[in-house]
Amino acid sequence: MSLWREIGEGSRPVSSRAEEQIRADIVEVGRRLYARGFVASNDGNISARLDDRRLVTTPKSVSKGFMTPDMMVIVDYDGAKLAGDRDPSSELPMHLEIYRQRPDVNAVVHAHPPTATGFAVAGIPLTRAVLAEVVTTLGSIPIAEYGTPSTAELPEAVRKYIKAHDGMLLANHGAVTCGNSVFNAHFKMETIEHFAKISLVARLLGREHLLSREEVERLQGLRGMYGIAAPAPVCADPAEAERDQALCQVLEAPVSSTERLVPDIATRVRQASVDGEIRLTYGELTALIADAVKNLRD
Numbered sequence: 025m026s027l028w029r030e031i032g033e034g035s036r037p038v039s040s041r042a043e044e045q046i047r048a049d050i051v052e053v054g055r056r057l058y059a060r061g062f063v064a065s066n067d068g069n070i071s072a073r074l075d076d077r078r079l080v081t082t083p084k085s086v087s088k089g090f091m092t093p094d095m096m097v098i099v100d101y102d103g104a105k106l107a108g109d110r111d112p113s114s115e116l117p118m119h120l121e122i123y124r125q126r127p128d129v130n131a132v133v134h135a136h137p138p139t140a141t142g143f144a145v146a147g148i149p150l151t152r153a154v155l156a157e158v159v160t161t162l163g164s165i166p167i168a169e170y171g172t173p174s175t176a177e178l179p180e181a182v183r184k185y186i187k188a189h190d191g192m193l194l195a196n197h198g199a200v201t202c203g204n205s206v207f208n209a210h211f212k213m214e215t216i217e218h219f220a221k222i223s224l225v226a227r228l229l230g231r232e233h234l235l236s237r238e239e240v241e242r243l244q245g246l247r248g249m250y251g252i253a254a255p256a257p258v259c260a261d262p263a264e265a266e267r268d269q270a271l272c273q274v275l276e277a278p279v280s281s282t283e284r285l286v287p288d289i290a291t292r293v294r295q296a297s298v299d300g301e302i303r304l305t306y307g308e309l310t311a312l313i314a315d316a317v318k319n320l321r322d
């Protein structure tokens with residue numbers, strides 16, 4: 025039986041062995057965030073539910089790459105400290121807001137991964153349906169409006185999106201993810217940064233083929249198979265989404281034609297001939313020539 029099932033019942037107090045494991049997981053995730061450059065200096069914070077009364081969180085003014093299990097702080101869901109030598113992070117209210125809005129969430133990770141944060145600084149959300157894996161797991165990654173760190177503005181900004189999203193960018197700041205365990209929330213942070221890097225490369229290359237809406241539905245239909253609990257469906261009507269992204273996810277995915285996402289060269293040439301004009305990229309032209317030469321040899 026998984027650790028989380030063991031402690032997920034709510035009213036039952038967490039065993040000391042389970043608490044020990046959660047502290048160890050937070051230390052390990054902190055180390056990974058720091059090692060991968062997702063945080064610098066003392067940035068970032070991690071928290072996890074212990075039971076329905078207490079949660080454990082990282083201390084303030086400590087590098088997340090150099091924590092030990094005894095440094096953690098135990099707080100209640102109003103943020104009052106219950107145990108620990110240190111004080112919790114000033115971003116704790118953002119974590120508390122997420123736990124309040126999402127009873128299914130057991131852990132929250134906040135970091136500043138550079139590429140994703142670059143998108144957050146540029147004001148560009150990661151809402152295009154381009155990677156099958158991201159569509160299946162996170163869906164879309166919006167940007168929560170800017171709020172001064174450590175004030176009530178940040179939890180307020182996060183509240184708007186957290187019911188329908190497991191991860192989001194924070195404008196001019198970083199990113200936050202949540203999940204059913206510390207590692208689950210951490211892996212979502214990795215997915216966001218990886219997605220941001222790939223999106224950046226595709227945009228530098230000057231092309232980004234979007235998956236169709238039908239393909240998105242097919243991919244999200246696979247969630248059950250992988251045991252992924254989706255926070256919300258894709259918005260049927262983008263206008264409705266503008267009003268309330270608490271209910272659904274905005275995902276840029278065009279209604280499909282009957283063609284595949286990237287039609288093969290022959291299909292495109294045939295299609296182009298109908299229009300009386302052939303347009304090929306350099307890569308496609310060389311592929312065609314190579315193909316013709318091969319056919320001649322055969």
Ligand SMILES: [Zn+2]
Nearest residue numbers: 068135197198
């Ligand atoms: Zn931060």
